[in-house]
Amino acid sequence: MPRRFCLIVITLLWLHAAHAAEAKQRVHVGYYEFPPYSYTDAQGQPSGSGLELTARLLDEAGYQADFRSYPGARLYSGLLDGSIQLWAGASGKPELAGHTLEGKHLLGEITLNLYFRHDTPAPRIPQDLQDRGVILITGYSYWQDVNQWLEDPARNITRHRTSNHASALEMLQRRRGDYLLDYQAPVEQAKRTLGMGELPFVEVQRLPLRLIYSRHAPGAEYLREELDRAYQRLEDAGEDLWLH
Template sequence: MPRLFLAALLAWVCCAGAQIQAADNLHPVTVGYYEFPPYSWTGEDGQPRGSVLALTERLLRHAGYRGIYRSFPGARLYAGLQDGSVQLWPGAGGKTELRGHTLEARNHFGEINLALYYRKDTPKPKIPEDLAGRGIILISGYSYWKAVNDMLNDPSLGLITHRTSTHQAALEMLQRHRGDFLVDYQQPVEQVIKSLGAEPLPFTVLHSLQLRFVASRHVEGSAILLEALDRAYDELQAAGADLNVR
């Protein structure tokens, strides 16, 4: 028995050592993300979590890379892509702040919606006229899309904005009448509603966008990295893998 145990222990040590060495041989990539459950967030143990980050690591490993994951507020993430301190972001293309600083992958792996939520006692609003003079709840650190930002900043509408740091706090503000509408991404809001056991809220989709890899132009090899990720996506999809995140 001791000999069998020793043999098994040695086999495990050799296997673990081989896995560590294999991981060390993969090219590291700095991957930036922000707290956006269920797609990306930081667990209580400090480790990255979420379906988008799991898919990112799967594709990176298939392509011969490994991710080094760092959580940022939105503005700092964009700054990292602009100066090259962040090489890859599994997010959405077309951000005006990143124009000229980034490259985008060919494939997309999901879709997210930016929505306007309101209480059940509020009639469905006509946008933008029914928002005039009303209170709009926003999430601090999030940037939205140009058409939405233009609407939020339109002086003729006279919107009153209220900001908070979490999706749950934003929903509580809306339910407590501390704002008339909430502008937020659908997936995180739906997850909070589900976790609280609350009833769904009515909403109107303001903007839909595709999730794809965005890489900094200021890091050598970013174009090659995106080509490798697109190739990995194609190969795994051809093998029957489900690569869409939900």
């Protein structure tokens, strides 16, 4: 009887643990294609240091990440209506103000640069963009002051759009635009893929990265508190959580 009782207890404990694992709450995490931080790899799987960190924090807090890639505009609208719970992205976006919460911890920084060819003088921004062509990545958004000088009719800036960073670099090299406005991390990765050397640039903005939560998703404040605590625990344990 004692042996049988022990087997029953062990079985019940195993079933309880299995049920707990199955019941682990899933968090819908949105991202857009922004290598090396977030992207869909050749096998169609979410990848990148930003998604790995997000999954690590969710796991530490007892959640499971459910990643899905979106175009930029769709990602923002999902955060606005609560259909996307979480995004690891740029802090302080005006279009998300009032609709999102931000995590306490800084995850890293991204830099927006204006790239130009070696035969082009370093531009003064925005005055030297008058009547020039600027290459942009489709689906990417910028802060209000950047959009203002891009869209100012008096500056007569021609905007050339392309879908990825490698083609944007090739367009610049082939003189299909005078400048390239793009983020440093994906440009560096694209340059390595193309075997391209150094490219001069002027820094336009440096932006902080944080976990961004939709206020309209159920339990947003509690989820933020849980992940803030998870980050602190991992940092106190000596883990390097800075995005590279």
